[in-house]
Amino acid sequence: MFTIFADTHINFxxxxxxxxxxSIAAILIGVVSIIxxxxxxxxxxxxxxxxxxxxxxxxxxVQEVRSLAGQAGFPxxxxxxxxxxxxxxxxxxxDPADETQGVSVSDRLRTAITSxxxxxxxxxxxxxxxxxxxxxxxxxxxxxxxxISLGLLLIYIGFRFEPRFALGAVIAVAHDVFFILAYFSxxxxxxxxxxxxxxxxxxxxxxxxxxVVFDRVRExxxxxxxxxxxxxxxxxxxxTLSRTIITGTTTLLASLSLAIWGGEVIxxxxxxxxxxxxxxxxxxxxxxxxLALELRHAAEAKAKA
Amino acid sequence: MGGNFRWKLISLxxxxxxxxxxxYPTVRYYSLSPAQRxxxxxxQLTKLRGNALNLGLDLQGGMxxxxxxxxxxxxxxxVPDAMDRAIQILRNRVxxxxxxxxxxxxxxxxxxxxxxxxxxxxxxxxxxxxxTALLEFKLVKPEAEAKRVxxxxxxxxxxxxxxxxxxxxxxxxxxLLTLMPFWPEMPFGGGGFFMESxxxxxxxxxxxxxxxxxxxIDTQLIWGKTTESYQGYVGRVLYVTDQxxxxxxxxxxxAVRRIGLDATRPNAAGVSMTLNAAGTRQFRRVTAQxxxxxxxxxxxxxxxxAPNIRERIPTxxxxxxxxxxxxxxxxxxxxxxxGALPAPINIIQEMTVGxxxxxxxxxxxxxxxxVAIGLVVVFMLVWYRASGIVAIIxxxxxMLFIFAALAGMRGTLTLPGIAGMVLTVGMAVDANVxxxxxxxxELLTGKKVRSSIEAGYARAFTAILDSNxxxxxxxxxxxxxxxxxxxxxxxxxxxxxxxxxxxxxLITRMIFDVVTGNRTMxxxxx
Numbered sequence: 001m002f003t004i005f006a007d008t009h010i011n012f013x014x015x016x017x018x019x020x021x022x023s024i025a026a027i028l029i030g031v032v033s034i035i036x037x038x039x040x041x042x043x044x045x046x047x048x049x050x051x052x053x054x055x056x057x058x059x060x061x062v063q064e065v066r067s068l069a070g071q072a073g074f075p076x077x078x079x080x081x082x083x084x085x086x087x088x089x090x091x092x093x094x095d096p097a098d099e100t101q102g103v104s105v106s107d108r109l110r111t112a113i114t115s116x117x118x119x120x121x122x123x124x125x126x127x128x129x130x131x132x133x134x135x136x137x138x139x140x141x142x143x144x145x146x147x148i149s150l151g152l153l154l155i156y157i158g159f160r161f162e163p164r165f166a167l168g169a170v171i172a173v174a175h176d177v178f179f180i181l182a183y184f185s186x187x188x189x190x191x192x193x194x195x196x197x198x199x200x201x202x203x204x205x206x207x208x209x210x211x212v213v214f215d216r217v218r219e220x221x222x223x224x225x226x227x228x229x230x231x232x233x234x235x236x237x238x239x240t241l242s243r244t245i246i247t248g249t250t251t252l253l254a255s256l257s258l259a260i261w262g263g264e265v266i267x268x269x270x271x272x273x274x275x276x277x278x279x280x281x282x283x284x285x286x287x288x289x290x291l292a293l294e295l296r297h298a299a300e301a302k303a304k305a
Numbered sequence: 306m307g308g309n310f311r312w313k314l315i316s317l318x319x320x321x322x323x324x325x326x327x328x329y330p331t332v333r334y335y336s337l338s339p340a341q342r343x344x345x346x347x348x349q350l351t352k353l354r355g356n357a358l359n360l361g362l363d364l365q366g367g368m369x370x371x372x373x374x375x376x377x378x379x380x381x382x383x384v385p386d387a388m389d390r391a392i393q394i395l396r397n398r399v400x401x402x403x404x405x406x407x408x409x410x411x412x413x414x415x416x417x418x419x420x421x422x423x424x425x426x427x428x429x430x431x432x433x434x435x436x437t438a439l440l441e442f443k444l445v446k447p448e449a450e451a452k453r454v455x456x457x458x459x460x461x462x463x464x465x466x467x468x469x470x471x472x473x474x475x476x477x478x479x480x481l482l483t484l485m486p487f488w489p490e491m492p493f494g495g496g497g498f499f500m501e502s503x504x505x506x507x508x509x510x511x512x513x514x515x516x517x518x519x520x521x522i523d524t525q526l527i528w529g530k531t532t533e534s535y536q537g538y539v540g541r542v543l544y545v546t547d548q549x550x551x552x553x554x555x556x557x558x559x560a561v562r563r564i565g566l567d568a569t570r571p572n573a574a575g576v577s578m579t580l581n582a583a584g585t586r587q588f589r590r591v592t593a594q595x596x597x598x599x600x601x602x603x604x605x606x607x608x609x610x611a612p613n614i615r616e617r618i619p620t621x622x623x624x625x626x627x628x629x630x631x632x633x634x635x636x637x638x639x640x641x642x643x644g645a646l647p648a649p650i651n652i653i654q655e656m657t658v659g660x661x662x663x664x665x666x667x668x669x670x671x672x673x674x675x676v677a678i679g680l681v682v683v684f685m686l687v688w689y690r691a692s693g694i695v696a697i698i699x700x701x702x703x704m705l706f707i708f709a710a711l712a713g714m715r716g717t718l719t720l721p722g723i724a725g726m727v728l729t730v731g732m733a734v735d736a737n738v739x740x741x742x743x744x745x746x747e748l749l750t751g752k753k754v755r756s757s758i759e760a761g762y763a764r765a766f767t768a769i770l771d772s773n774x775x776x777x778x779x780x781x782x783x784x785x786x787x788x789x790x791x792x793x794x795x796x797x798x799x800x801x802x803x804x805x806x807x808x809x810x811l812i813t814r815m816i817f818d819v820v821t822g823n824r825t826m827x828x829x830x831x
Contacts (some may be wrong), residue, residue: 053662055661055662104427104428104431106427107428123659123661124427124657124659125658125659125661125662125665126656126657126658126659126662127427127655127656127657128655128656128657129652129654129655130653130654130655131373131651131653131654133653134371134373134653134654141786142786144786145782145783145785145786148782149778149779149782149783152778152782153775153778153779156771156774156775156778157771157775160771193787193791194721194791194794197721197783197787197791197794197795200779200780200782200783201728201779201780201783201798203779204775204776204777204778204779204780205732205776207772207775207776207779208732208735208772208773208775208776209772211768211771211772211775212739212768212772215767215768215771215772216768218767219764239746240742242742243735243738243739243742246684246688246734246738246742247732247734247735247738247739249684250680250681250684250685250730250731250732250734250735250738251728251731251732251735252731253677253680253681253684253731254677254680254681254727254728254730254731254732255727255728255731257673257674257676257677257680257727258673258677258724258727258728260673261669261672261673261676262669262670262672262673262724262727263665263666263669263670263673263720265363265662265666265720266670266720266721266724269721269724270724273728
């Protein structure tokens with residue numbers, strides 16, 4: 001039998017205030033970062049705009065591509081090199097006039113690049129454009145989707161467990177979602193539709209993790225009726241700890257594989273997933289379970305008073 | 306091992322049978338070499354492809370467009386069937402364009418979704434789909450009258466000081482006229498000829514005043530579609546025409562690309578149109594009444610050409626010449642024949658994936674999936690030994706069921722879909738981890754192997770159920786809001802979880818029952 005976490009007796013709950021500090025600090029850093037960046041950096045899915053990815057036969061520096069894009073009539077283009085390749089991502093604000101001049105935007109960019117570098121080829125890998133109006137609609141939809149799914153999870157868990165468990169679990173998930181957004185803000189990465197997909201998946205995963213602990217608590221509350229609530233929580237967390245770590249590991253292995261080997265298109269998605277799995281595992285213990293304890297204490301204090 | 310076991314076995318055999326049945330066309334289609342595909346009869350190949358698992362636009366390359374019909378110019382009576390007509394016309398255009406299995410469907414009340422899988426030429430498709438193709442025949446004003454109109458416009462522009470002094474080389478009493486290199490000569494008849502480099506400046510000037518109120522009644526300015534050259538100068542013509550159209554594209558019965566329509570450019574491509582009876586009658590009348598005048602052929606508010614009417618044309622044949630490439634002429638013929646859209650459309654969302662990126666995504670997605678599966682398999686074997694094999698069998702079946710369900714539902718495999726499967730691999734083992742950890746706990750309490758397994762499954766079940774239902778909820782919500790490839794992610798995740806409840810709980814239990822059933826096992830490799 002291969003075990004590492006058998007029969008642990010860690011007093012998680014006694015250290016919960018330390019981890020509240022950690023979580024609150026992380027949230028504050030995220031809030032500061034988001035304010036400092038003037039809000040979250042929205043990808044073209046939500047903000048509207050045009051994204052063009054070109055595959056160059058030779059590497060050109062980002063500055064070079066920027067100046068060539070300027071010559072092609074796109075001085076505001078944002079250029080990003082794709083890792084481990086000669087591919088470049090070019091982001092341009094959407095201007096309906098761009099496409100009506102007979103020559104497409106991507107052709108103008110390609111011509112500007114190849115005319116300055118004879119012998120170099122520039123292949124169009126992808127082109128995405130989204131109008132600001134539909135982008136706004138998609139953003140609103142994504143926002144509601146996250147809220148609705150949190151609401152549905154709250155209802156389901158409230159139905160299957162005690163309401164205060166549900167509240168703790170859903171706050172933990174909101175914590176995870178916010179943490180991923182903060183991570184993206186700190187590293188100045190764009191929020192795109194795939195990232196929102198990751199947020200929702202993380203919500204499901206994190207709740208999943210919380211439920212396993214709560215399920216054990218539900219069982220142990222019956223068995224260990226005489227033990228204090230706090231101890232029941234600690235025992236339950238310890239008993240499920242090896243499962244928490246193993247499942248976290250296998251899921252993280254999967255999402256890191258995607259982040260490392262899955263290519264540019266799903267890279268941000270996989271990064272968001274990986275961050276979310278780590279935070280989700282942490283939060284099911286230190287946020288969800290701890291909050292359930294706080295809510296219980298608050299209820300007891302009220303009952304006494 | 307009683308009747309319960311028998312039913313489980315039957316369900317497994319049935320599901321495996323269904324899976325193989327659902328996946329057979331996919332395996333067969335993708336294992337055919339291109340030459341073998343050629344050899345198959347067309348009908349059989351279409352059927353096979355229809356039943357095979359589709360690759361999403363992000364994997365095979367292609368184009369995803371959301372169009373919005375601009376209904377502002379329509380009357381209330383025209384609004385109700387404008388969408389249906391637009392879709393019909395787009396379908397006609399796309400069918401002639403030659404894309405296998407395009408999707409064209411309404412989305413909401415004024416949007417149209419167009420998906421063109423495997424498409425290689427983006428610009429051509431945008432041009433073909435995006436243009437309204439409103440064809441109008443308008444008379445060009447006679448030269449003397451056009452001259453008066455341009456002078457009048459020039460005076461108005463000078464008065465308003467519309468010209469930006471810092472921006473222009475020509476500041477003076479005649480802001481517009483000085484930009485015409487041959488003025489007062491008019492090399493192209495009833496229109497002003499401007500240098501290509503000045504066109505933007507002229508457009509800016511014209512937009513700075515209310516041209517409509519300056520121009521006489523039934524007069525309109527329309528730019529030429531392409532550049533013209535005269536005595537070595539390259540420029541564009543601003544035609545002065547009637548506002549009223551003599552006829553429109555509804556009179557066209559047939560349009561084809563032709564080479565050598567224009568005697569001065571024998572190799573240039575153009576479009577030759579055959580008019581229907583009503584069109585022929587109209588065209589005969591227009592040409593008879595306006596011999597020696599120029600008739601502008603206006604396509605989407607640009608003059609394609611403005612030939613001189615030499616004589617009455619009774620035959621019902623008309624042609625459009627100009628500097629078209631062969632391809633452009635071909636596409637123009639397509640859109641003219643398919644008919645004009647009832648209103649202009651705007652492309653509000655585009656996602657085009659080139660074939661190289663699609664191939665990259667397949668390669669990278671597959672690599673990431675294999676690495677992830679490999680890592681999880683090794684991890685499970687190291688951690689759970691022989692019981693790990695049981696979990697891996699469940700995982701394999703899970704993958705098989707996801708593919709089979711996708712193929713059976715005529716679903717589409719996208720890159721996010723592959724990502725969904727990879728994550729399913731990571732998460733699907735959770736159910737087995739829960740069960741195995743529980744069995745270990747039970748074994749530690751000194752229970753026998755059989756009863757530990759029994760208790761492990763029984764006690765882990767509520768956690769498995771609750772945690773899977775929550776993941777179903779969040780992937781269901783995602784499926785509801787997402788479109789295109791991301792929806793593929795939600796789909797595979799959803800199916801993966803459902804399949805997981807079956808494989809990780811029922812199937813693994815069956816295996817344990819078989820292995821431990823016939824003898825009293827002292828030790829369990831877990």
